[in-house]
Amino acid sequence: MNFLRSRAHNLIDQLSDDELETLWGVLEPLYCDLYMLRAIQTAKRAHNPGDTLTREEAIRLLPLLQSAPRTL
Numbered sequence: 001m002n003f004l005r006s007r008a009h010n011l012i013d014q015l016s017d018d019e020l021e022t023l024w025g026v027l028e029p030l031y032c033d034l035y036m037l038r039a040i041q042t043a044k045r046a047h048n049p050g051d052t053l054t055r056e057e058a059i060r061l062l063p064l065l066q067s068a069p070r071t072l
Contacts, residue, residue: 015023053061 012020012023
């Protein structure tokens with residue numbers, strides 16, 4: 001893995017500022033997608049039966065939650 005990291009650093013060092021800005025525009029959404037994918041995978045591993053509501057249960061509880069006083 002260090003080899004790939006070294007190659008990536010060398011490539012980045014050779015780019016101009018304009019090229020870096022373009023590269024970041026492409027990499028940022030990919031980075032966010034990877035971050036979200038990891039979070040989803042973690043949540044899937046931590047999910048237990050009964051942790052979520054069915055659609056019908058959620059609809060029944062919605063009026064109760066909307067009328068509850070909101071406090072900070």
